[in-house]
Amino acid sequence: MQLNNETEKLLGEIGVEYLETIADRRDTLVLKVVRGGKHMILKLHSDGESEESKSKAKLLGREAEILSQIPYLTNHLYVGHGKSDGKHWLLIREIDGQEVHQAAKHYRESISNQEERTSHIMALLLKVSSFYDALYAGGYLHGDVQPAHTYLERDEITVIDWGLARKIDEPNLLYKGGFIYFVAPEIAGQMRSSGLPVEYTPRAEVYALGATLFMFYTGSLALDFGIPKADLRKAPMEQKLQRVIENRIFSFKDVGADPHPALEELLRKSLSTDPAERFETPSVFHRYLLGL
Numbered sequence: 001m002q003l004n005n006e007t008e009k010l011l012g013e014i015g016v017e018y019l020e021t022i023a024d025r026r027d028t029l030v031l032k033v034v035r036g037g038k039h040m041i042l043k044l045h046s047d048g049e050s051e052e053s054k055s056k057a058k059l060l061g062r063e064a065e066i067l068s069q070i071p072y073l074t075n076h077l078y079v080g081h082g083k084s085d086g087k088h089w090l091l092i093r094e095i096d097g098q099e100v101h102q103a104a105k106h107y108r109e110s111i112s113n114q115e116e117r118t119s120h121i122m123a124l125l126l127k128v129s130s131f132y133d134a135l136y137a138g139g140y141l142h143g144d145v146q147p148a149h150t151y152l153e154r155d156e157i158t159v160i161d162w163g164l165a166r167k168i169d170e171p172n173l174l175y176k177g178g179f180i181y182f183v184a185p186e187i188a189g190q191m192r193s194s195g196l197p198v199e200y201t202p203r204a205e206v207y208a209l210g211a212t213l214f215m216f217y218t219g220s221l222a223l224d225f226g227i228p229k230a231d232l233r234k235a236p237m238e239q240k241l242q243r244v245i246e247n248r249i250f251s252f253k254d255v256g257a258d259p260h261p262a263l264e265e266l267l268r269k270s271l272s273t274d275p276a277e278r279f280e281t282p283s284v285f286h287r288y289l290l291g292l
């Protein structure tokens with residue numbers, strides 16, 4: 001989707017000025033804009049005929065609905081949303097911080113004392129698990145937990161991309177699977193029969209959270225895809241789905257991380273192939289992490 005006269009007109013209607021393009025895909029745009037001196041993020045989706053396009057428009061609507069319903073659980077990201085001339089838009093405030101992944105990497109690389117390093121990284125991990133604990137306690141699942149959606153703003157966690165979120169007891173029919181590197185094996189199994197709604201559960205959220213925390217602690221994916229990192233992106237989806245289903249989890253030693261047997265055991269449990277062997281909810285997982 002291009003930034004053209006029509007889009008410029010829409011920016012005028014919304015009352016924002018263009019700063020830069022963050023992402024430009026076929027029928028969606030993510031822009032950095034400014035209003036009243038404040039930087040904001042504008043997600044735009046242009047109506048298309050394809051099923052995929054229709055589903056993306058619904059996801060953006062869903063994200064707007066969730067963000068406006070629970071500002072207190074989403075760190076007050078929501079600013080406004082609407083539809084004009086076949087274009088759906090969502091305006092959120094710009095996060096004033098960095099990805100948790102960057103903060104963790106900084107600790108791993110800059111603190112030479114192992115005990116001190118671990119204590120800083122563990123504090124970060126607990127902040128993240130506490131966010132998902134509060135979200136669950138508030139009655140919601142995020143649905144797309146992954147490092148790229150997880151930010152640190154001053155001392156608080158802010159999470160983005162809420163289109164797949166849902167109330168715990170209401171299925172989200174838009175959910176057809178998640179980001180392959182953080183998705184639970186039972187979800188990958190359902191993703192193979194593509195196009196159908198997939199059942200996302202609290203235990204699937206526990207898995208994605210475990211995979212995300214594993215990456216923050218070690219800097220590596222939890223799952224051994226058996227493919228060199230540089231080739232992973234290009235590998236066929238069918239092959240990656242198969243590896244997720246096999247669920248071969250790296251040990252901390254395999255990936256050269258600081259030893260922490262008690263944490264490793266909890267992460268392994270959260271990443272169990274059988275959902276019944278994982279923590280029941282993100283809140284239970286958080287309580288165990290707090291006990292370390």
Ligand SMILES: Nc1ncnc2c1ncn2[C@@H]1O[C@H](COP(=O)(O)OP(=O)(O)OP(=O)(O)O)[C@@H](O)[C@H]1O
Nearest residue numbers: 022023028030041077092093094095148160161162
């Ligand atoms: N509130 C925000 N503050 C700063 N940057 C943001 C914010 N929201 C989104 N971004 C940036 O825009 C990118 C895309 O945002 P988001 O993940 O919500 O969109 P998406 O279209 O659903 O993306 P994808 O399909 O890649 O998951 C993010 O990776 C991030 O770099």
Ligand SMILES: [Mg+2]
Nearest residue numbers: 148149160161
């Ligand atoms: Mg995203």
